[in-house]
Amino acid sequence: DIQMTQSPSSLSASVGDRVTITCRASQSISSFLNWYQKKPGKAPNLLISSVSGLVSGVPSRFSGSGSGTDFILTISSLQPEDFATYYCQQSYTTPRTFGPGTRVDFK
Amino acid sequence: VQLQESGPGLVKPSETLSLTCNVSGGSINGYYWSWIRQPAGEGLEWIGRTYSSGSTNYNPSLKGRVTMSVDTSKNQFSLKLDSVTAADTAIYYCARDHAGDRSFEIWGQGTLVTVSS
Numbered sequence: 001d002i003q004m005t006q007s008p009s010s011l012s013a014s015v016g017d018r019v020t021i022t023c024r025a026s027q028s029i030s031s032f033l034n035w036y037q038k039k040p041g042k043a044p045n046l047l048i049s050s051v052s053g054l055v056s057g058v059p060s061r062f063s064g065s066g067s068g069t070d071f072i073l074t075i076s077s078l079q080p081e082d083f084a085t086y087y088c089q090q091s092y093t094t095p096r097t098f099g100p101g102t103r104v105d106f107k
Numbered sequence: 108v109q110l111q112e113s114g115p116g117l118v119k120p121s122e123t124l125s126l127t128c129n130v131s132g133g134s135i136n137g138y139y140w141s142w143i144r145q146p147a148g149e150g151l152e153w154i155g156r157t158y159s160s161g162s163t164n165y166n167p168s169l170k171g172r173v174t175m176s177v178d179t180s181k182n183q184f185s186l187k188l189d190s191v192t193a194a195d196t197a198i199y200y201c202a203r204d205h206a207g208d209r210s211f212e213i214w215g216q217g218t219l220v221t222v223s224s
Contacts, residue, residue, distance in 0.1 A: 001167075034210040036151075043200055043214035044151065050208040087151055091209035095166040096141070096153040 002026050002090050006099035012107040019075040021102045023088035028068045032092035035064055035073045038101075039084045047086075048073065078104070108133035110201050110215035118195075118222050124188040128201030128215055135159050135182045139204035141211060142175065142186045144197040152197075156204060157184055191222045 003026035013019050023033065031051045036044040046055050048064040051071060061076040075082055083106055088099040114126035128140065142154040155165035157175040165173045174187040188195060198219050202211040 032209065034208070036211070038151075043217050044211070045214070046210055046212055049205065049210040049212075053208070055212075089151075089211070091204075094153075094156075094164045095168070096156075096209075098151040098153070100150045 001095055002029060002093060002097050004088055004090055004097050004099040006086075006088060006102050008102060009100065010103040010105065012105055013078050014107045015078055015080055017078045017107075019078050019082075019104060021073040021086055021088075021104075023066075023071040023073070023099050025069045025071075025090055025092075029090045029092035031067065032090055033064075033066065033071045034089045034091060035062075036087045036089065037082075037084045038087060044087065075104075108203065108213055110203065110213060112199060112201050112215045112218040114218060114220070116219055116221060118191055118220060119224050120192055120222055121190055124186070124191050124195060124199075124220055124222070126186045126199055126201075126218065126220070127183050128185070129181075129183045130203075131182070135177065135179055135184065138206060139209075140177070140184045141202045141204055143200045143202055143211065145200070145217075146194075146197040149197075154186065154188075154199075193222050196220065196222045 035048040038044045052064045085101045085103045111129045136159045139156045141156040157163045172189040177184045198217040200217045201215040203213040205212040
């Protein structure tokens with residue numbers, strides 16, 4: 001299985017801050033890397049697919065970058081509705097695997 | 108397209124967990140459909156997927172306890188998980204796989220299944 005790791009596991013930030021979350025795969029996954037936002041009591045919501053493809057309706061303050069094994073999710077200016085847990089996920093091969101999540105909470 | 112999970116919220120240990128995902132607003136044909144779960148306080152785990160033709164891929168971590176099927180006439184797909192234990196207590200989500208990048212592009216709201224006697 002491809003192992004996904006994320007750092008940090010949690011972070012505290014303020015509205016307007018720039019937030020960066022890192023995701024690493026245990027082997028190359030080409031560009032098959034996706035990012036999800038999850039809020040308590042809600043299903044995960046796809047934000048970015050294929051490393052940097054912003055899903056329709058997702059604000060442009062979200063962006064993704066990277067290739068191979070190392071990937072980054074950036075929130076350029078954190079908004080109140082962005083406080084959530086973020087997961088990366090590889091769709092390169094089965095079994096599909098997720099990172100452990102990064103919780104973003106209010107400083 | 109909307110997805111809606113249904114099934115018992117309580118299953119006894121050693122019995123079989125059975126869930127159905129109803130697909131509305133679009134056809135089930137031509138897509139992969141996945142099941143994903145999240146135990147309380149833990150991360151997301153992919154259980155497996157089924158194609159509209161009936162072909163399947165399962166997560167080996169579940170050690171052969173999983174069976175998925177599709178009913179195209181009802182526009183729904185199903186999950187069966189045998190020999191459940193308390194470790195199978197989780198919120199179970201169904202999701203549609205994007206045909207190109209294979210992301211989970213559409214999700215059901217999730218259903219909590221508790222394994223307890």
